Amino acid sequence: MKITTVIPTRNRPNHVRKVLATLQAQTRQADEIIIVDSSDEIKYLEVIKESFPDLPLKYISSEASVCIQRNIGIAQATGDWVFLCDDDIELSKDYLEKLELYTTLHPECGAIAGRLLQQEDDKWVDQYPVTGARDLIWRFIFQLSVWGDLQNIKSSFSPANLLLVYIKKFYSRRGNGFTLAGWPIITSWSASFQTTIYSLGADLIRRDWLLQSPYDEVLDPSGIGDNYGVAIGFPQDRGIHVIDSTVAYHHRANENRLDRTLAYYRRVLALHYFIKKSKRFTKVTALFFLWSLTGNTLLYLAKGSKNMIRANLKIIALILTNKNPYWVAFRKNKKVTKPNFI
Template identity: 45%
Template sequence: MDISVVIPTCNRKQRVLLLLQNLHQSIHPLREVIIVDSGEDILTPEDLAPFSGLSIHYLTAEKSVCVQRNKGIRAASGEWIFLCDDDIEMPADYLQKIAEHSEQHQEAGAMSGLVMQWVEEEWKANYAIQSSLALVWSYVFQLSLWGEIRCRNNNFLVRKITRYYQRKGNHITKAGWPVVTDFGKDYFNTPIYGLGASVVKRDWLLHSPYEEVLDRHGMGDNYGVNIGFPAVGVHVLNDAFVYHHREPENRLKRPLQYYRRMLALHYFMKTRQRLKMSSKSWLLWSLIGNILTFIRMRDKHMVRAALKTFWLITWEKNPYYRAAKTNQKIVEPSL
């Protein structure tokens, strides 16, 4: 595989240097590494000197992860793009495993390993659904699931809902939410997957670029790119993995993340042909499910975020959609 690496970053110098060490040790050769920096704490030639084995191109851009990624993709010369977040840690054989999978599956144009995150004192990529209530709730409100169904209470209703998800496989719900419950054996296909450690055909990314109207943190950005891929979706390898450290620097608080991610989902439902099977009514219904959950959790900040989202979507006042019609970029909706 002829791979160009694209890394967007903003004031995370030490994290980028750790990532460059990983890339420098990669078994699979790289055509180039393109760093697109929007921060003030820039990388110097002295910082990059230890990585002389890499062909590093250092670009700057305005503060927007979507703008940064698009700029890096356009500048890349490789047939394949390794989209890599700056807080990813990868083993030396990660890209080699993806390259071997590509040779065996010529139809695959977007591939990733499992993205591991530190949750409940362990690294996880599969958040198994063990609560019957959570399963039923997600089914009724057409919400997202991201893990194998392993409910202890295996009553008639649970069995019926489990069979429903088994028939549907990995899919997008009527409300637009991604569902990943089939993790396959060697690999699995899914229409939606995080692209922060993925290898994608450059042509696919030029056809389905990152949406630059979104906020500078790019909440919901990978969803919009996934939707533009061919129906084969993303191949996710079970024997390849990376660690996502979720660096706290430059990260939004949870209510604002949720608010902007929901607005992005609604925006994509209005602008992407592939999401026509999802509906605004189902999205609002799913929001009611979330509001009730946040009330039960007594999380007033999340309740407020969900209520404001519900209001804007109901009355067609989505700031992303309004801004896009006048060709504005990097819109920052506030709570």
């Protein structure tokens, strides 16, 4: 196996140094590391070369688009496997070694990741559990995303527990795939599991899979929602394997990061765009998706989140009028679209 690491970056020199340090510390190092850079200033690259003289580094300049940058790196890669690595990732020292070992034991595997942890309230987590029975019932009614184990969800109201049993069985039958509205779900979190959608910020993937299902370059420069579009194009359903024997830490760098409302707005539009574009979804999925946005709107109305309400209402209007900016740009063969609800 030959592994090429692809790192897209923009105006994050300190994070590039850190991610190269974590790659240098790997017990199984990558055979090739490609940095695809769209920074305004690239003088820092000379310092990088001096700091990591033993790493097999290659630098490519690009326009500012994470999707375009990743596609460039994948196209230039000489490895038969590509390690997609965000520039704000920190890896366990055995990360690549464990992923490679897994692929040798499971030759059918085409995409593999360790658990991806993000910091929430001073804790590193990879699940965002449902908060209780009401939350789960609400998500089920509106077919919203679930990203955590459901086994411990109970209600003090006995009749509600009968409904919860049905809901849990419903999600169990759906597997780690999609709700009826197309939102991703992961409710089975064993030591090793397979899923359709997972973060691709620290994943080892067959290069031919990525060439078959490239990143969609119509998306915004940050690539919000890009992993969804790539993963649904993989040749295997639930084709991403996830193991808990090694982990990656996503530090979520502040540079170039969109504010919460705009990120949500673009992510939802991207999800609808892929539902509309992909043959694996039907018109029924699109209708359920609209219904799910009604649930989100009501939720933000209860919270008094005016910007999120406005974002949801505009998304609904764009969908109903067939004017999703990503879909419009796709039909016109345009790239790097920047939808804004203000």
